[in-house]
Amino acid sequence: MTVSARAERDPLIRITDLSKFFGSVIALQGVTMTVYPGEVMCLLGDNGAGKSTLIKTLSGVHKPSQGEIEIEGRPVTFNSPKDALDAGIATVHQHLAIQPLMSVTRNFFMGREPTRGWGPFRTFDLAFAETTVREEMQKMGIDVRDPSQAVGTMSGGERQCVAIARAVYFGAKVLILDEPTSALGVKQAAVVLRYIAQAKAKGLAVVFITHNVHHAYPVADAFTILKRGRSYGTFRKSELTREQVLEMMAGGQELDALEAEIKEFTRSDGDGGVAPQTSKTVRREQGVKP
Amino acid sequence: MSTTVSDERLRAVSPWRKLLSRPELGAVAGAVLVFIFFAVVAGDSGFLNFRGVVSWLEVSAQLGILAVAAALLMIGGEFDLSMGSMIGAAGMVIAIPVAEYGWPVWAAILLAFAVALLIGYLNGTIVNRTRLPSFIVTLASLFILRGLTIGATRLITGRTQVSGLKDAAEADPLARLFIGDIFGVPVSVYWWVALAVIATWILLKTRPGNWIFGVGGDPEAARNTGVPVNRVRIALFMGTAVAATIFAALQVLDFGSADVTRGVQKEFEAIIAAVIGGCLLTGGYGSAVGAVFGALVFGMVQQGIFFTGVNTDWFQVFLGAMLLIAVVFNNFIRRRATEAK
CATH class of the missing domain: 3.40.50.300 (P-loop containing nucleotide triphosphate hydrolases)
Structure with missing residues (x-):
């Protein structure tokens, strides 16, 4: 652009x-x-x-x-x-606003539940809510096996996606x-x-x-x-470039430490799953301080 | 991680596993086991005949009324240790105006409910404002309320018991709701069932029900999505105080007398029933139906021991053991429900 x-x-x-x-x-x-x-x-x-x-x-x-x-x-x-x-402005935090013991549907609509009926007999329209959750998650390429399953049974990525899908659905x-x-x-x-x-x-x-x-x-x-x-x-x-971004993040002086870090990044990118944690540990161990 | 429409990892979940993830499962299974046990051991000595059944149903019902409200509050992440003291206080608020000042019984009952709402409001507000654990706040109200009840009763009547309400109660239209039997079954059983149905409906079918789970699970997260966390808490504390008042009305109007020591330790029994019923101490999980069965287990054991002829001193041993088993079982269930795949 x-x-x-x-x-x-x-x-x-x-x-x-x-x-x-x-x-x-x-x-x-x-x-x-x-x-x-x-x-x-x-x-x-x-x-x-x-x-x-x-x-x-x-x-x-x-x-x-x-x-x-x-x-x-x-x-x-x-x-x-x-x-x-x-x-x-919807914020999805590191600590997700998601309750692991509650179902996907109940989490998704927490505080903004669709209702049906009138007056004191107004009920939480769970059928509509479950269909919506299934559709919204489908759009993200996640097939919610069972919208009434506890969020705790989902993987970390899926939980993030629930939180993001919720924000998008509610018009963020x-x-x-x-x-x-x-x-x-x-x-x-x-x-x-x-x-x-x-x-x-x-x-x-x-x-x-x-x-x-x-x-x-x-x-x-x-x-x-x-x-x-x-x-x-x-x-x-x-x-x-990637490397320039990294350099600026850490401040330029600690290039040696960063080089080791970059190596660690590239290595762990290949074998999957441990990249972020490893890089943090390396940074901490090498005492990179601004 | 599933990224495709058809998830290759989707497998059929057996109905048994689904059942295992229900919070009330433990209490239902426990109730069945306890029933079978006493039916075998004490079936001949009256546990199974009509009077026997009514006797343990009534004990279960009275506790169940408290337990259902306590369960909702626990799902909302809080405790109310002042329930027992509220029973004593509400009993006196009904008895003293009638016996000492000649109030109509219905007016005294309404006053008791108004006082209960106020005390529930105060408990909830203090918890909200101070952000102290409700365990501490309501422990304070437990003593304050009990002390106020004893002090005020002695100041007004010179005694710690107020009696002579029976005739007035039986003639009163509102008091009729708390006295006697319908088809041979005590009214408390109907109250119990009605409250359990209402609580279950609120919890599972309404917006405030969803909020209760949210407030108990993570209050900050709930607040950020627009749940009126403080109002939910206050309403739940009002619920436990009202349940305690219903309990008090049932006892006071049925016996025709009130005693300042009524309801001692009932707060613990209600919490035990809720925990046996699958409520987690940490909030956010549980059910009202579970509390119903928790109270049923409680009532059957308490009365069942009596029918077996074993000294009822042993009841508390059973109670403690049941609580421990229930908590261990609940933890196991929670792990099953939340283990990440």
Whole structure:
């Protein structure tokens, strides 16, 4: 996508000069980011870079200390995650808002149950709900064996997909995915990534937070790189290679450590399933600090 | 991971496995076993004749009324240890105005329910506001309520028992709902069944029912999807207090007297029945039907021991053992229900 083509469209989210302080701690300082509909913005950064603070601010958990958030050109203030949800910002957290002991259907419609009937005899329309869940999950290429099965019996990737499908079904315009692939094996991550691509094709704006450049790179249109609470800026995918992204995430000085990490990445990409965990361990063991 | 339309890993689940994942299975199986046991051991000494059946049904029913409400609250992730004290308090709120101030019985009953709603509201609000475990909050209300009941009763009447309600109760239209038999079966059994049906309907067929599971499973997640978590909790605490008041009305109006010590330890019995019925202590899982069968197991054991002629002192040993078995069994069920494939 060229710069001029982007300029013709209105951004879905525009964050201007956003800062968040917790007491004397500067969690975010002057972050500016713009996300367009039908685009995947990858938010990259090492631990403590401020990714979580930024998305928590976007999803209504925190109020910004300074700066502004605009949704479709209108400045917004969120007092609760519910406000953000109502404005069309759906967040799928690392800790999913999914109850493992409840059925897929009951989870999917939690808080927004379709009803049938009237007055005190209004009932939760489970038949409609189950059909809908089956259809929505089918669209993602997941055949829900039994919508009344407990979510706990599903794999990690399927659970992520339930949470994402729910957000999309309930009319999210912006999908914030907080490390959706970090706990998943390669094949499971692929399912989630494919669904991110589908959401993008539907015209949603996706903010995809991850540690894992190899998950981010294939689906991303742009990268915003955070480091120690500040933004390194936003880059189009065409401007960066994988290796450059990785380098910026960690800060350039620790190239030696990174090289080892990259080797670890490429090696474990091949044998499947352990990539994210291994890379984190390596990073920690080698003491890469910004 | 299934990525295709036809899932090669989809296999037929046997009905037995499906049944195993129901929360009430343990309690139903337990109830059947306990029934067979006492039918064999004490069948001749009255456990199976009409009077015998009514006797254990009535014990089960009274506890079951508490257990159904306690189960809903437990599924919602909280406990109410003040239920037993609420029974004593509600009994006095019915008895004192009638015996001391000449109120009509129906007015005293309505007052008791109003007080129950208020106390449930307070319990729920304190839990919501302080975010303390409800175990601690309602442990405090257990003592406060019991103390208030004893103190106020002695202050007003000079005694700890209030009697002489029988005639007034029998003539009262509202009190009739809590007295006597229908077709030889005590009214408490009808209350029990009706409350269980209503609770099951709410839990499985309505939006608030879905919210109860959500609030118990993960309150923050539920709140973020728009569930009115605080209102759900308050309603559930009101439910347990109202159930305790129904229990109190059944006893006070039937006996014609109230005692400040009524309902001691009932909160534990209700929780035990709910746990035998498959409710998890951590919330988010369980059923009202399970609590019904939990109470049935409880009533059959309590009365069954009496019919066997064994000293009823041993009842508590059975009770503790049953609780332990139920919890172990429930944990096993939960693992089955949640193990990732």
